[in-house]
Amino acid sequence: MRTEMDMIGSGNQFFAGIDVGSTTTEMVVVNAAGEMLSSAKTATAGDVLGAIRFVLEVCRQGLGGGSELTLPVVATGYGRAHVACATRAVSEIICYGAGAHRLEPEVCTIIDIGGQDAKVIRVDAQGKVVDFAMNDKCAAGTGRFLEMLAHSFQIELDELATLAATSQKRLKVSTTCAVFAESEMISLSAQGESRADLLAAAHRSVAERIAALLRQVGLKSKVMFCGGVAQNAHFAQVLAEELGEALIIPAQCQMVGALGAALLAARDKN
Numbered sequence: 001m002r003t004e005m006d007m008i009g010s011g012n013q014f015f016a017g018i019d020v021g022s023t024t025t026e027m028v029v030v031n032a033a034g035e036m037l038s039s040a041k042t043a044t045a046g047d048v049l050g051a052i053r054f055v056l057e058v059c060r061q062g063l064g065g066g067s068e069l070t071l072p073v074v075a076t077g078y079g080r081a082h083v084a085c086a087t088r089a090v091s092e093i094i095c096y097g098a099g100a101h102r103l104e105p106e107v108c109t110i111i112d113i114g115g116q117d118a119k120v121i122r123v124d125a126q127g128k129v130v131d132f133a134m135n136d137k138c139a140a141g142t143g144r145f146l147e148m149l150a151h152s153f154q155i156e157l158d159e160l161a162t163l164a165a166t167s168q169k170r171l172k173v174s175t176t177c178a179v180f181a182e183s184e185m186i187s188l189s190a191q192g193e194s195r196a197d198l199l200a201a202a203h204r205s206v207a208e209r210i211a212a213l214l215r216q217v218g219l220k221s222k223v224m225f226c227g228g229v230a231q232n233a234h235f236a237q238v239l240a241e242e243l244g245e246a247l248i249i250p251a252q253c254q255m256v257g258a259l260g261a262a263l264l265a266a267r268d269k270n
Contacts (some may be wrong), residue, residue, distance in 0.1 A: 077255055
């Protein structure tokens with residue numbers, strides 16, 4: 001029976017990082033110099049093992065189909081224990097520090113907003129974690145809140161930013177629970193408030209929660225914004241305004257944790 005490691009193989013100096021998140025699973029392969037050679041992303045969709053197999057195969061194909069990877073493979077994310085081929089598992093906090101530092105060595109603060117949690121991380125000049133704060137108890141400060149509203153208002157997730165940007169009236173979400181906030185917005189919609197104004201208020205609400213999280217660790221320039229919500233251009237603008245700070249958003253903003261894991265794998269080998 002083939003295992004994940006059989007699919008990867010061994011031989012060449014390639015190193016992998018796999019970030020198994022609750023919403024998406026990412027994988028990055030680097031060489032000994034830390035250069036990204038291949039990457040893959042898929043929805044976790046409740047099938048952790050299937051998602052892991054998928055990114056492994058995509059990365060293998062990305063390296064030419066017949067290419068092989070060498071241990072170690074570092075796993076991170078909430079489902080890291082399920083990566084059978086990993087030589088070790090590392091907290092995503094540490095991996096984000098390593099990945100962000102690789103992409104922008106001067107970064108001191110990292111903000112990651114995913115589907116189920118939000119993290120704010122302070123790192124030193126070497127990318128090592130100095131302090132962090134995390135919200136994984138309530139959806140109100142995560143991408144899940146915006147997903148809930150998109151579903152409630154029957155619009156596509158990628159339409160959120162476009163619609164929120166057309167807002168003409170500043171509304172305030174008064175509740176602090178995602179479920180109650182969603183109910184409040186549905187009620188306001190029934191009273192005639194526009195979807196654009198309600199979605200803009202939701203974006204500000206999440207940004208305010210991230211700012212509060214950031215105050216726990218202290219903001220220090222430069223700031224990198226990662227995770228799936230970083231792809232929402234309107235939210236990135238709102239967050240930058242809330243923080244009074246320009247944000248660095250990597251082109252592959254969802255790959256930062258997997259990249260950091262791959263870099264740690266390369267360091268292990270050395």
